[in-house]
Amino acid sequence: xxxxxxxxxxxxxxxxxxxxxxxxxxxxxxxxxxxxxxxxxxxxxxxxxxxxxxxxxxxxxxxxxxxxxxxxxxxxxxxxxxxxxxxxxxxxxxxxxxxxxxxxxxxxxxxxxxxxxxxxxxxxxxxxxxxxxxxxxxxxxxxxxxxxxxxxxxxxxxxxxxxxxxxxxxxxxxxxxxxxxxxxxxxxxxxxxxxxxxxxxxxxxxxxxxxxxxxxxxxxxxxxxxxxxxxxxxxxxxxxxxxxxxxxxxxxxxxxxxxxxxxxxxxxxxxxxxxxxxxxxxxxxxxxxxxxxxxxxxxxxxxxxxxxxxxxxxxxxxxxxxxxxxxxxxxxxxxxxxxxxxxxxxxxxxxxxxxxxxxxxxxxxxxxxxxxxxxxxxxxxxxxxxxxxxxxxxxxxxxxxxxxxxxxxxxxxx
Amino acid sequence: xxxxxxxxxxxxxxxxxxxxxxxxxxxxxxxxxxxxxxxxxxxxxxxxxxxxxxxxxxxxxxxxxxxxxxxxxxxxxxxxxxxxxxxxxxxxxxxxxxxxxxxxxxxxxxxxxxxxxxxxxxxxxxxxxxxxxxxxxxxxxxxxxxxxxxxxxxxxxxxxxxxxxxxxxxxxxxxxxxxxxxxxxxxxxxxxxxxxxxxxxxxxxxxxxxxxxxxxxxxxxxxxxxxxxxxxxxxxxxxxxxxxxxxxxxxxxxxxxxxxxxxxxxxxxxxxxxxxxxxxxxxxxxxxxxxxxxxxxxxxxxxxxxxxxxxxxxxxxxxxxxxxxxxxxxxxxxxxxxxxxxxxxxxxxxxxxxxxxxxxxxxxx
Numbered sequence: 201x202x203x204x205x206x207x208x209x210x211x212x213x214x215x216x217x218x219x220x221x222x223x224x225x226x227x228x229x230x231x232x233x234x235x236x237x238x239x240x241x242x243x244x245x246x247x248x249x250x251x252x253x254x255x256x257x258x259x260x261x262x263x264x265x266x267x268x269x270x271x272x273x274x275x276x277x278x279x280x281x282x283x284x285x286x287x288x289x290x291x292x293x294x295x296x297x298x299x300x301x302x303x304x305x306x307x308x309x310x311x312x313x314x315x316x317x318x319x320x321x322x323x324x325x326x327x328x329x330x331x332x333x334x335x336x337x338x339x340x341x342x343x344x345x346x347x348x349x350x351x352x353x354x355x356x357x358x359x360x361x362x363x364x365x366x367x368x369x370x371x372x373x374x375x376x377x378x379x380x381x382x383x384x385x386x387x388x389x390x391x392x393x394x395x396x397x398x399x400x401x402x403x404x405x406x407x408x409x410x411x412x413x414x415x416x417x418x419x420x421x422x423x424x425x426x427x428x429x430x431x432x433x434x435x436x437x438x439x440x441x442x443x444x445x446x447x448x449x450x451x452x453x454x455x456x457x458x459x460x461x462x463x464x465x466x467x468x469x470x471x472x473x474x475x476x477x478x479x480x481x482x483x484x485x486x487x488x489x490x491x492x493x494x495x496x497x498x499x500x501x502x503x504x505x506x507x508x509x510x511x512x513x514x515x516x517x518x519x520x521x522x523x524x525x526x527x528x529x530x531x532x533x534x535x536x537x538x539x540x541x542x543x544x545x546x547x548x549x550x551x552x553x554x555x556x557x558x559x560x561x562x563x564x565x566x567x568x569x570x571x572x573x574x575x576x577x578x579x580x581x582x583x584x585x586x587x588x589x590x591x592x593x594x595x596x597x598x599x600x601x602x603x604x605x606x607x608x609x610x611x612x613x614x
Numbered sequence: 615x616x617x618x619x620x621x622x623x624x625x626x627x628x629x630x631x632x633x634x635x636x637x638x639x640x641x642x643x644x645x646x647x648x649x650x651x652x653x654x655x656x657x658x659x660x661x662x663x664x665x666x667x668x669x670x671x672x673x674x675x676x677x678x679x680x681x682x683x684x685x686x687x688x689x690x691x692x693x694x695x696x697x698x699x700x701x702x703x704x705x706x707x708x709x710x711x712x713x714x715x716x717x718x719x720x721x722x723x724x725x726x727x728x729x730x731x732x733x734x735x736x737x738x739x740x741x742x743x744x745x746x747x748x749x750x751x752x753x754x755x756x757x758x759x760x761x762x763x764x765x766x767x768x769x770x771x772x773x774x775x776x777x778x779x780x781x782x783x784x785x786x787x788x789x790x791x792x793x794x795x796x797x798x799x800x801x802x803x804x805x806x807x808x809x810x811x812x813x814x815x816x817x818x819x820x821x822x823x824x825x826x827x828x829x830x831x832x833x834x835x836x837x838x839x840x841x842x843x844x845x846x847x848x849x850x851x852x853x854x855x856x857x858x859x860x861x862x863x864x865x866x867x868x869x870x871x872x873x874x875x876x877x878x879x880x881x882x883x884x885x886x887x888x889x890x891x892x893x894x895x896x897x898x899x900x901x902x903x904x905x906x907x908x909x910x911x912x913x914x915x916x917x918x919x920x921x922x923x924x925x926x927x928x929x930x931x932x933x934x935x936x937x938x939x940x941x942x943x944x945x946x947x948x949x950x951x952x953x954x955x956x957x958x959x960x961x962x963x964x965x966x967x968x969x970x971x972x973x974x975x976x977x978x979x
Contacts, residue, residue: 201616201617201618201619201620201684201896201900202615202616203615203617203900204615205615206615286615477977481977489979491977491978492978492979494969494978497969497972497977497978498965498968498969500972500977501916501919501968501969501971501972502919502920502923502968504916504971505894505916505919505920505923505968506890506920508894508912508913508916508920509890509891509893509894509916509920510890512617512890512893512894512896512897513889513890513893513894515617515893515897516617516618516892516893516896518615518617519615519616519617519618522615522616523616526616526618529889530885530886530889531889534885534886534889534890537882537886538886538887538889538890591875591879593882594875594878594879594882594883594886595875595878595879595882597882597885597886598872598878598879598881598882598885599878601882601885602858602881602882602885603858603862604858604861604862604872604873604877604878604881605862605869605870605872605873606873607873607874607875607878608869608873
């Protein structure tokens with residue numbers, strides 16, 4: 201066991217820390233509503249009091265320093281550094297420690313960019329990656345359909361190649377941020393004769409294409425911004441396909457694993473735990489601090505045990521990336537299940553201990569934490585369901601991790 | 615940067631596991647638990663001691679291996695996974711740490727080499743320091759101990775006993791002193807031994823450095839808690855493995871029960887909650903070996919209480935996956951269930967330990 205990164209990283213750590221001190225608590229300004237949600241989820245929502253920087257300017261500054269898009273090649277707008285897991289860890293750690301706002305994430309940056317790097321043509325990389333990294337092109341993901349949720353591969357939105365264009369008809373659902381997006385990456389059935397998984401293609405669709413209708417789907421938080429998206433003879437050029445015809449399932453799956461892992465960042469969970477501890481020290485009932493109520497305190501300590509375990513576990517996963525051959529068994533597979541359940545429990549505890557105050561929401565003048573406790577509590581219930589429901593995660597863990605048999609197919613009655 | 619057990623630590627863990635797999639089947643464990651085969655019990659003890667587990671925490675200058683607590687954690691996981699019926703946490707973790715940290719040079723020289731050479735063995739009783747009971751407690755005066763100590767670990771066949779009082783002073787007594795009465799306690803877990811010791815004017819030697827502070831007693835408790843957590847992790851791992859294996863063999867409704875989602879999801883829940891426990895316990899042990907007291911004590915407390923909760927859940931669900939067979943003595947799954955259950959209760963049950971962790975962080979005023 202050796203938790204030191206080694207003296208060769210001392211200089212780099214110092215450099216990152218100096219930057220973080222300068223931008224500690226920085227406020228990222230933007231008139232785009234999409235970012236409110238992003239900030240709440242990435243732990244940036246706490247009241248900041250540092251420098252004020254514009255969104256796109258901030259993205260560019262972070263790329264320039266190599267604190268974001270670090271290993272994405274320069275010719276596509278990245279920093280162009282060698283992949284270095286330890287440096288990434290040092291950056292993430294320092295940003296969390298000094299409460300520096302993270303770079304923008306979202307489905308374009310977290311999912312589409314890695315997908316294009318792996319599968320895209322040179323033209324596609326040139327056209328899309330840089331503006332996505334700068335936060336100028338926002339993407340939404342067109343995967344789920346009303347009848348293709350956990351069984352995503354049964355999706356039915358149809359794409360036909362007619363005169364050098366894809367003509368798309370059908371419907372997507374649970375499309376986050378569709379109303380703010382310039383582009384969608386979409387799974388479309390283009391090979392109706394092929395088997396379920398082999399008939400899908402991955403197609404890029406500009407959201408201003410005629411025939412697209414977006415209907416907001418209000419969720420329980422009243423803010424998160426899902427949508428239904430309808431396609432009526434939506435026509436995009438043939439070259440908007442990523443990968444070959446029928447390869448869409450493989451293209452999509454090459455980054456789905458990444459999404460699952462990133463849904464509950466342990467650094468953010470730790471920040472939320474610290475916020476909860478502060479809340480319990482500040483808030484009182486009958487003149488007693490909430491943290492002095494033994495039953496509340498015990499529940500806090502139970503959650504802290506889980507958070508510490510998750511922190512230690514993320515160190516072990518990091519170690520397995522640095523040291524090839526280290527066995528982490530089920531290590532990565534459990535992250536989405538355990539991480540989302542833990543956040544939901546943590547946020548819910550804050551509501552419980554606040555009693556009536558815990559019910560306040562949105563812009564109520566008495567609301568605590570800017571309404572973030574209720575919002576995140578509900579939002580994480582959404583994440584428990586989304587990104588592959590936690591029941592699907594349990595299937596994955598038991599089948600792929602523990603080698604248990606698949607559920608036999610039920611015979612369909614005719 | 616490397617987070618995990620070293621090759622050496624994994625290797626001793628594998629040796630202990632393999633030895634138990636080859637020599638301590640459930641039938642053999644049952645014989646020992648029922649007190650039916652002393653020779654078998656001795657052979658298992660000798661076999662595991664041959665791997666050097668008694669020398670791990672004794673510094674090299676006293677003829678030990680001079681390894682850290684993480685090494686002992688590796689062994690404890692293996693002992694838990696095979697419900698190893700040998701003394702370990704008391705005799706070979708807490709006792710040597712107490713003597714090494716609390717003894718003066720003469721005391722260390724007197725006892726540690728003999729533990730390393732297996733000439734003597736220690737039991738240890740610190741339950742009064744963790745939580746005193748009304749009808750128990752020891753009094754020290756004029757180099758004599760009087761009173762009653764409860765839940766003394768690994769005292770069976772030990773030549774010496776270490777006892778702590780409420781103030782955290784730590785004493786050594788001769789188990790064969792004529793004023794010492796040692797009574798075996800009947801607990802649910804019969805893979806390890808627990809005793810009550812009644813003392814009447816028993817000659818006692820105080821570990822010199824424990825005379826005026828309880829920090830050493832706390833440190834010994836930290837180590838004990840981390841090792842119990844590791845034992846629980848090992849026992850939990852074995853229970854999950856047994857449940858998964860059984861679910862792939864047992865058939866009902868013309869299919870293996872492991873193909874039912876109800877069963878699969880129970881197994882996934884167990885595995886998902888167990889996985890981070892390894893990392894937590896390893897980090898706690900590493901922190902015990904290297905870091906300042908406060909952060910390592912928090913991790914020791916949280917390892918003990920968190921693994922106790924996860925272990926309790928696993929011991930229940932894994933038994934349920936086995937259906938009626940899980941409830942039988944024939945299958946013997948209950949040895950793991952009880953081992954986890956006992957680890958939970960000793961050296962501070964979860965609520966007590968969490969309260970200590972809260973105090974440590976200045977949470978309660």
